[in-house]
Amino acid sequence: MKITEHIEQATKTLVSFEILPPLKGKTIQSIYNHLDPLMEFKPSFINVTYHRSETMFKKKADGTFEKVEVRKRPGTVAICAALKNHYNIDTVPHLICGGFSKRDTEDALIDLNFLGIDNVLVLRGDAAKNEANFEPEPDGNAYAVDLLRQVVNLKNGIYQEEDIKNGGKPDFCIGTAGYPEKHFEAPNLETDLMHLKEKVDAGADYIMTQMFFNNQKFFDFVQNCRDMGIHVPIIPGLKPITNKKQLSILPKVFHVDIPTVLSNAITAAKTDEEVEKIGTEWLIQQSKELKQSGVPVLHYYTLGKPKVIYNVVKELV
Numbered sequence: 001m002k003i004t005e006h007i008e009q010a011t012k013t014l015v016s017f018e019i020l021p022p023l024k025g026k027t028i029q030s031i032y033n034h035l036d037p038l039m040e041f042k043p044s045f046i047n048v049t050y051h052r053s054e055t056m057f058k059k060k061a062d063g064t065f066e067k068v069e070v071r072k073r074p075g076t077v078a079i080c081a082a083l084k085n086h087y088n089i090d091t092v093p094h095l096i097c098g099g100f101s102k103r104d105t106e107d108a109l110i111d112l113n114f115l116g117i118d119n120v121l122v123l124r125g126d127a128a129k130n131e132a133n134f135e136p137e138p139d140g141n142a143y144a145v146d147l148l149r150q151v152v153n154l155k156n157g158i159y160q161e162e163d164i165k166n167g168g169k170p171d172f173c174i175g176t177a178g179y180p181e182k183h184f185e186a187p188n189l190e191t192d193l194m195h196l197k198e199k200v201d202a203g204a205d206y207i208m209t210q211m212f213f214n215n216q217k218f219f220d221f222v223q224n225c226r227d228m229g230i231h232v233p234i235i236p237g238l239k240p241i242t243n244k245k246q247l248s249i250l251p252k253v254f255h256v257d258i259p260t261v262l263s264n265a266i267t268a269a270k271t272d273e274e275v276e277k278i279g280t281e282w283l284i285q286q287s288k289e290l291k292q293s294g295v296p297v298l299h300y301y302t303l304g305k306p307k308v309i310y311n312v313v314k315e316l317v
């Protein structure tokens with residue numbers, strides 16, 4: 001079932017979770033162990049993030065270096081299919097432009113269609129670790145809106161592979177990313193919102209946001225979207241702070257602010273347990289307020305902290 005159908009049919013605020021594929025070498029059981037306790041809350045869907053390969057230089061026996069592409073985490077298609085069958089739940093694979101030619105993307109979409117997965121979250125992805133700026137593949141998509149148009153083309157039966165005639169029209173529900181605190185590359189919030197509107201006009205069915213720790217930023221973002229004529233559902237992405245290092249890592253990696261009152265409380269905490277308690281309580285309050293404001297779904301980035309998310313969601317049901 002599509003995410004938009006879940007939202008249309010909901011009689012209360014929905015809950016969904018997001019996971020990272022485990023490092024290569026681990027089994028699917030590690031994901032089940034992570035998700036099993038959270039299934040008690042009957043999430044409407046589970047997102048699986050995508051992680052592009054990294055370029056590394058491995059020393060050879062003769063002392064020279066060899067450039068190799070190393071993929072640390074498996075792709076999302078197989079994991080989404082496994083979760084869908086194991087839990088009988090809708091899954092949302094993240095699809096990115098980075099590292100994909102348009103034909104690779106088409107193959108992934110065809111695989112998803114075979115597997116009965118009808119939701120995708122389309123993203124550009126970040127620059128590769130060895131690049132200063134994002135570089136698309138020579139025959140790849142440059143922006144999320146280009147990838148989105150490719151998915152929409154497929155929905156209309158237009159394939160990259162010219163030989164495919166009457167190849168079907170897979171009816172994907174398409175999500176796209178939004179940034180309450182602006183995407184870090186955008187010159188200003190208005191330009192960023194203009195590009196977001198472009199994605200919605202091109203066929204995005206809903207927006208899922210970057211994490212934020214101040215609900216007012218989300219409320220302002222939603223208002224700005226509505227004022228610009230963006231009327232699709234907007235799903236808040238939520239993450240707990242669980243250790244002191246995140247006070248500098250989260251702003252650096254995700255370009256989000258942490259409110260002073262929260263950062264002061266975490267800085268003053270004496271133990272890791274205390275930090276986790278403060279982060280959990282903050283997320284509970286954020287979630288309660290968002291729920292009261294009528295958001296369609298509360299989407300939690302569980303990223304290695306299923307117990308914290310369990311303790312948060314338990315307070316909401």
Ligand code: FAD
Nearest residue numbers: 049050094123124125126143144177183185186192195210
């Ligand atoms: P875009 O929408 O393409 O925007 C990128 C930048 O370009 C923005 O500054 C935008 O304003 C600008 N822009 C957009 N269109 C144009 C245009 N036509 N001309 C000029 N400028 C333009 N990354 C992963 O690698 N894997 C994941 O699984 C993943 N999941 C994510 C989930 C969510 C909910 C979010 C919010 C982010 C996720 N990311 C993920 C990170 C994301 O890939 C990065 O933030 C990336 O830098 C931007 O992706 P985007 O889809 O927002 O790009």
